[in-house]
Amino acid sequence: EKRDTEITAVQTTAQQEMKSFSSVLEKKCATALAPKKIHTAIAAASEDRGCNIIIHGLEELNDKSVELETQVKSLFAELEEAPKVKSVERLGKPSGTTRPVKVVLRNRDVQKSIVSKKHLLKGSEPFKSVFLSPDRTVEERKERKTLVSRMKAMIQGSPGTHFIIRGNEVLEAPRE
Numbered sequence: 705e706k707r708d709t710e711i712t713a714v715q716t717t718a719q720q721e722m723k724s725f726s727s728v729l730e731k732k733c734a735t736a737l738a739p740k741k742i743h744t745a746i747a748a749a750s751e752d753r754g755c756n757i758i759i760h761g762l763e764e765l766n767d768k769s770v771e772l773e774t775q776v777k778s779l780f781a782e783l784e785e786a787p788k789v790k791s792v793e794r795l796g797k798p799s800g801t802t803r804p805v806k807v808v809l810r811n812r813d814v815q816k817s818i819v820s821k822k823h824l825l826k827g828s829e830p831f832k833s834v835f836l837s838p839d840r841t842v843e844e845r846k847e848r849k850t851l852v853s854r855m856k857a858m859i860q861g862s863p864g865t866h867f868i869i870r871g872n873e874v875l876e877a878p879r880e
Contacts, residue, residue: 754812755790756839757819759805764794776807782828783821787814806839847872 759779765771773792780787790808797803809815815838822836840848848869855867855874868877 753839753841755809755815757807757809757815758795758837758839759807759834760837761802761834762805764798764802772805776805779825779831779834780818782831783818783824785814785818785821787811787818 762775776792788810790810792807794803795806819836819838825831825834851869851874855869858867858874866877867874
């Protein structure tokens with residue numbers, strides 16, 4: 705009988721502890737998943753990407769990062785920019801296709817300046833098949849893909865019209 709009393713006491717204590725643990729967990733998770741905290745985390749991730757540029761189509765010569773940095777510097781020289789670069793790296797694993805290059809710059813303003821000059825690469829022989837874009841989160845890439853699809857549909861409907869994407873909308877723009 706003493707043993708049964710001890711077992712009951714242990715069970716009661718365990719149930720009480722589980723209830724208090726459960727209530728603490730609920731409170732902590734509710735705080736962690738609050739919309740404001742989620743928004744702050746997303747904003748921080750975007751700020752981290754604010755100094756990054758993704759370069760697509762840059763030829764892979766070999767695995768040496770020195771040659772990759774030289775390629776990136778000559779691309780920036782083509783755009784008449786000489787930014788201070790924190791790091792340069794290829795994304796993904798080698799697979800026979802050209803992997804994108806992630807360039808981390810020291811300044812967000814320089815990143816914006818370089819991305820705004822990306823159209824100059826079209827007229828450049830060594831870099832005519834290279835494309836620049838800001839580093840985007842997965843959500844931003846999905847939104848961008850939707851916008852590009854919408855723009856392509858608009859172009860199909862009005863072949864002589866020029867469209868551009870500004871912010872989160874597709875706009876009709878005069879030809880340059």
